[in-house]
Amino acid sequence: MARPAAPGQRHENSDPPDKHRPQVVLGAVTTGLLNTSEPLPMEAARQALALLPGVSPDWRRHPIEQVVSPDLFFGLDCKLAVRSGAQPRAIGTARARAVLTAGHVLQGSASVAVVLDASKRRLPWAHYAARTGTVEAINKADPADLVTGFLHARAGNTLLDLGKTGSYVMSLLDRVPQVDRQARLKTQTRRLLWAAQLVPGTEPEAQVEAGDDGVFRVRMAIAPQLLPTFVDFCEVLALHDWLLAALKNAFDRSARRGRRAEDEIDPALTYLGHIWNPTAHLSSQEMRSLWQALEDEAQLTWEWQSTLTRVRDKVTLLTRKAIEETLHKESV
Amino acid sequence: MTAVTPARASSTPARVFSERNQGTTVQNLPLSHLSIEVGHFYMDDLENGEEPIRRQFERVKPWLDAAMATVVCGEEKPRVSTCFLVDDYFQRWPDASRIMERLLRLARESGVEIDYVARESSCARRLDGFGVAELVARRILEEPEPEYSTGGRPPTAHTGWLSNGRPPREATVLNVMEAHDWEAGQEYGKRNHSIFLDVELWKDRAEPGADEEEVLSQRLYSCPFLAAVWQLVRLGLLRKDGAPALEVTDWDGHWSDEWTQFPDIVKVRPQAKPFYAYRSLSIMPQHFLGIEHAVRTIIDHVLLDQPVVESLLLRAQDKKIFLPSAVADRISHHFLEGGQ
Structure with a gap:
């Protein structure tokens, strides 16, 4: 009657193991x-x-x-x-x-x-x-x-x-x-x-x-x-590399002649300023340690913070300039 | 460049917080070991007198018994269910209840008990309007062209056709002296010689420029495409939000006259074993062989959801039941001889 395996198949419960596993x-x-x-x-x-x-x-x-x-x-x-x-x-x-x-x-x-x-x-x-x-x-x-x-x-x-x-x-x-x-x-x-x-x-x-x-x-x-946590790690690194580049580019553009600085800086601060958090979704201890080791040498978070500070300083300076200009106009 | 070796994992403190909301959780289904489809008729066969129907069921019967003896069930007692697919998609008459009663009676009189009845139309669109066929259509991956498929090719079939290779073509004749201006078709997975097959999956009947919803509602799926959906449903592999794409309803004791009011799958015999099964067998007349070749080609190109595939493999492993990894290898056929 019923048999554990179909005719001609080995008495195993899955396919033969792949000749090789992925290396x-x-x-x-x-x-x-x-x-x-x-x-x-x-x-x-x-x-x-x-x-x-x-x-x-x-x-x-x-x-x-x-x-x-x-x-x-x-x-x-x-x-x-x-x-x-x-x-x-x-x-x-x-x-x-x-x-x-x-x-x-x-x-x-x-x-x-x-x-x-x-x-x-x-x-x-x-x-x-x-x-x-x-x-x-x-x-x-x-x-x-x-x-x-x-x-x-x-x-x-x-x-x-x-x-x-x-x-x-x-x-x-x-x-x-x-x-x-x-x-x-x-x-x-x-x-x-x-x-x-x-x-x-x-x-x-x-x-x-x-x-x-x-x-x-x-x-x-x-x-x-x-492997799955390593893929997460790479996605996290890619995300933060992109964030850093995007903020820096916005800052660089703001200094270019012929551009209104606030047009470049405002959207960058509004949309990117809050996202930096590399270990947020690193669930495994191994990958958190890996990120930490990377930070020790590459210091990406320091770079982000300092870029963000420059951007905000610039906003402060622009604001002060705008206020002074307004006051100047009023006094004239 | 940075080279790092992170600290050992053994010092890991227990985690306090975790959040990952799984969009979809795969349901564990009750499973038979084998689902047997006991014959198949076009709708006009069902209208043309009792004798041909009775004759087909009588020819199915001995193979049904043979199939029972081939069940792969590990250490469990064999569980087998039978089913019948009503061909109501391409044509239908308004006397569904008469057809159903006669069909079930003739099967029973021939010693073939039908446990479940399903409608081919449901394989296209469920009673509640959900487009089941699109679950399969959107998971079809065209076979990559040898040597030049580097990863940027869109994954789905847009044309409504699916092939197992490259069609024959007229070669551009650059040099008039070259004699051959025709290239044979090629099956990509061939062994020595090709059997090139090009399958029509559907016909789009909507006006050009119609929106997607309109296109899908007008789409006419081919018979092999719906049969592929049917096979995947029986194997428990086609899901919507983790639940079977077509679910079973108990029979309420009477048949509607309108096919469109039938539940998607009806459980006719209360004591039947589960509808979904690790394997499927279809017993049908010889002239369906071409369609089933096309069905196999389609199924070979459907990339199923991994969590579903894995849940079935784990279940089978747990019960010591051999389950082939290629889905088409879980499907078998017996073709009744022709000329009758």
């Missing part, structure tokens, strides 16, 4: 301002980030409102960059989500787990569809080489480009009715690249590099179970 995970976080005149209130944000019917986004209110869309998947069949030897071909799907912080800062966060030397040819698609967020590489590669290759590759039309994936997810938010497409603050989109080597049982070890191209690059050796 490397690659990711990119693209950060920019949501194209809206005012930050989205929580309810509108939750509606806007419901990018798939049938599932609702995750969200939290404290200490900063944040909404995280469901995962979307993108088909991949491309080359992975390496420093030496032939570029492996990888087939599967990338995972991407939109993250909206304080109703205003939008991130497209894309990642893919890489299983090396998995097969000799492209398999029927059902195989990859059942392993979402994973690519399998045909032919071998050194995991450390893949990490370096991904972080430092030049763009090519056959190379994995997760930044594009994140940008696409962000562009979906341009089409939702909650977004009025009338941003009041000029900002530039910024990108962070990350790559993790998965090493079971290892102590986390990270290197953060600020490149001369303005891109933060994070490489990490990490135990697989910590």
Whole structure:
């Protein structure tokens, strides 16, 4: 009668373990301002980030409102960059989500787990569809080489480009009715690249590099179970790198000839001034420690505070000047 | 550059505050081991006298018994439920109650007990108006083109067509001396030779420029597309807000004359085992083979919600039931011979 397994199948309760587990995970976080005149209130944000019917986004209110869309998947069949030897071909799907912080800062966060030397040819698609967020590489590669290759590759039309994936997810938010497409603050989109080597049982070890191209690059050796918190860490770092750049740019523009300083500074202070809080959503102790270690050397929070102080000083000076001018006019 | 090794986690103090509101919590469903679809008819077959209906059920019966013997159930007692999908989407007559009573009687007389009856229209749009088919449509991922899919390609099918490869095409003839100006179609996942398949998922009938709501309300889904929805519903994989996309209603003892007033899935036999199941089997006439090939192609390209997939895998693992990771591998068919 009934049997535990179907004919021809092993008496196991799941598929045979994958020939390999992923050894490397690659990711990119693209950060920019949501194209809206005012930050989205929580309810509108939750509606806007419901990018798939049938599932609702995750969200939290404290200490900063944040909404995280469901995962979307993108088909991949491309080359992975390496420093030496032939570029492996990888087939599967990338995972991407939109993250909206304080109703205003939008991130497209894309990642893919890489299983090396998995097969000799492209398999029927059902195989990859059942392993979402994973690519399998045909032919071998050194995991450390893949990490370096991904972080430092030049763009090519056959190379994995997760930044594009994140940008696409962000562009979906341009089409939702909650977004009025009338941003009041000029900002530039910024990108962070990350790559993790998965090493079971290892102590986390990270290197953060600020490149001369303005891109933060994070490489990490990490135990697989910590990966989700590491992705959070990279999103937090990308967010704060963007905040810092956006505030500094606004300050720089305010000093340019022919501009009214308050037109540049006011929106920056109004919309960005309150958002800085790097450890707000870092839930694991490992990642809080990592942030702390990063602070000790890079001192991003000091930089933010000092930039903010300069901006506010400028506002104070402008105010004083305006008052003096008014008094002068009255006395004349 | 900064290189850091954070402190060990063992000194972690207990956390006082946490907040992460999950948008969607996946429900655990009661599950059978096998859901068997016991035959299928076009609506006009159901109108054309009793004999053909009886004959199909009689031919289903021995395979139904055989299927019972193949149930994969780990260490549990086998749980099997049977179901029947009424083809009311493309055409329907207003004598639903007569058709239903006759159908269930003929099945019973042939030794085939139908536990659940569902309507194909519900696979497009539920009785409450919710667009079930769009849950699947929005999760379809076109197969990436070999070598050039680097991650920026939009994930969904916009054209209403889905293929398992690249269609045949007229090549641009740059050099008149080159003889071949035609390129064969190609199945991306082929083994040596291709079986290229292009499936029509739906036809949009709204005027160009109509808003999305209008487009969806006018959209005519294809038979394979609705059958793919039906398979995913039976496998408990298609959810809305964590609950099954189509839910089961107990039969209240009488059938409405209007198909549009039928619940989405009706539980006909009170003692039936759960509707949703780890695996599905469909027994149907041979001429549906083409449709089921298309169904498989569609299902192979649907990327399901991970929490749902994982909840089922964990349940199966817990009960020591083998469950293939590829969804299409949980689906099987028996095609009754043709010519009858």
